[in-house]
Amino acid sequence: KPVALWGGRFSGGPAPELAALSQSTHFDWKLAGYDIAGSRAHARVLHAAGLLSDDELAGMNDALDRLLADVESGAFLPVLGDEDVHTALERGLIERAGDDLGGKLRAGRSRNDQIATQVRMYLRDHARVVAGQVLDLADALIAQAIAAGSAPMPGRTHLQHAQPVLLAHHLLAHTWPLLRDVDRLIDWDVRAARSPYGSGALAGSSLRLDPAAVARDLGFDGPVENSIDGTAARDVVAEFAFVAAMIAVDLSRLAEEIILWNTKEFGFVTLDDAWSTGSSIMPQKKNPDIAELARGKAGRVLGDLTGLLATLKGLPLAYNRDLQEDKEPVFDQVETLTVLLPAFTGMVSTITFDTDRMAELAPQGFALATDIAEWLVRQGVPFRVAHEVAGACVRECEGRGIELWDLSDEDLAKLSEHLTPEVRSVLTVEGSLASRDAVGGTAPARVTEQIEQAKERSTEY
Numbered sequence: 001k002p003v004a005l006w007g008g009r010f011s012g013g014p015a016p017e018l019a020a021l022s023q024s025t026h027f028d029w030k031l032a033g034y035d036i037a038g039s040r041a042h043a044r045v046l047h048a049a050g051l052l053s054d055d056e057l058a059g060m061n062d063a064l065d066r067l068l069a070d071v072e073s074g075a076f077l078p079v080l081g082d083e084d085v086h087t088a089l090e091r092g093l094i095e096r097a098g099d100d101l102g103g104k105l106r107a108g109r110s111r112n113d114q115i116a117t118q119v120r121m122y123l124r125d126h127a128r129v130v131a132g133q134v135l136d137l138a139d140a141l142i143a144q145a146i147a148a149g150s151a152p153m154p155g156r157t158h159l160q161h162a163q164p165v166l167l168a169h170h171l172l173a174h175t176w177p178l179l180r181d182v183d184r185l186i187d188w189d190v191r192a193a194r195s196p197y198g199s200g201a202l203a204g205s206s207l208r209l210d211p212a213a214v215a216r217d218l219g220f221d222g223p224v225e226n227s228i229d230g231t232a233a234r235d236v237v238a239e240f241a242f243v244a245a246m247i248a249v250d251l252s253r254l255a256e257e258i259i260l261w262n263t264k265e266f267g268f269v270t271l272d273d274a275w276s277t278g279s280s281i282m283p284q285k286k287n288p289d290i291a292e293l294a295r296g297k298a299g300r301v302l303g304d305l306t307g308l309l310a311t312l313k314g315l316p317l318a319y320n321r322d323l324q325e326d327k328e329p330v331f332d333q334v335e336t337l338t339v340l341l342p343a344f345t346g347m348v349s350t351i352t353f354d355t356d357r358m359a360e361l362a363p364q365g366f367a368l369a370t371d372i373a374e375w376l377v378r379q380g381v382p383f384r385v386a387h388e389v390a391g392a393c394v395r396e397c398e399g400r401g402i403e404l405w406d407l408s409d410e411d412l413a414k415l416s417e418h419l420t421p422e423v424r425s426v427l428t429v430e431g432s433l434a435s436r437d438a439v440g441g442t443a444p445a446r447v448t449e450q451i452e453q454a455k456e457r458s459t460e461y
């Protein structure tokens, strides 16, 4: 039978409609293990403060052990009328330890500091899982970059052919943001690693409990500095939500490219059968559903972040019940990402690239025009003039329906006195790629270095 945690000043129980609105066990039951870990740490500080005898502490721990076992086996579950995970577990504790002992554990703590602590515990654990999965994806991209060798592709800006780049360079351009996302999670954890436990409802406790000891027990670096902040702040949750949204957006940008590359028109990639889906009516179809789900779910994960920020925006200090709305968005983000990432990584690691087609398209669309301009600059021609000359070459070719390398020596000479036949040295994809050899450039030697750097970074964690 459910027990409210706050019956004393009320003439009766809550209206059923209120109870239905108020109940959160359908989502916060996930925190049961963290709540019990918190209870164990709390029992220890109550004992240290002389508020539980040795026997009582032993009895409490025994009851908590049995409660945890029953939670894990599913033998103990929340019932209708258990307002939240904390309420349900207090009922479970009292059922096991009896009213007298079970009723002692709540001294000096509040659901406000409990929940603030447990959300951090949940997020810290799951941030590690997500970070590991993001690293798996980064590793899959690095492996594809290694396999791509010096294969070129059309590099694009505005989705138009811009300059040839190495396929490996492009794949690594998707890798670095993911490595930074992992950095973000690691950096976030520094701020998440402070325990609100001991903040009580908002003002701290008068019972000489030791928040630092609880923090240590629960794997935090230390307690929060301010009990009001400890119970009211959710910036740590929102910051996690941002990083989760950033991860989803980074995946979505790669997903969009995979979807394009997988079209007949691009024809850059083939997806592995095991990582694509068919159509219920069109027998020939093989669809990039993983990439599309990644793109779609990014919208939802982003919505989780904006919904949470909107919830926080108008809240006065300290705790308000609105804060109960912080959990579903981040739980949803965690559950979405942890299902999405392994599938996405499977798709990425089994993609085959049509490197012949990519190589053929790499120089097209006058993608070597910048190479003409930069070659002229190396001959001492001011860039403004060089840009004009290279533009004139493009105009000439466009008019005649030919490519830049089809211009004859006479054509070149007619276009500019500076255009000697030597310019042809840069009118190949290989020449163009090799010439972009500063740090971070797409020259094969630089990309090889970059692969080493990315490998090193991903194994550092």
Ligand code: ARG
Pocket (backbone or CB within 6 Å): 024, 084, 111, 112, 115, 319, 321, 323, 324, 325
């Ligand atoms: N379930 C609430 C939450 O998730 C914690 C309970 C606080 N309730 C209260 N009346 N102070 O935030």
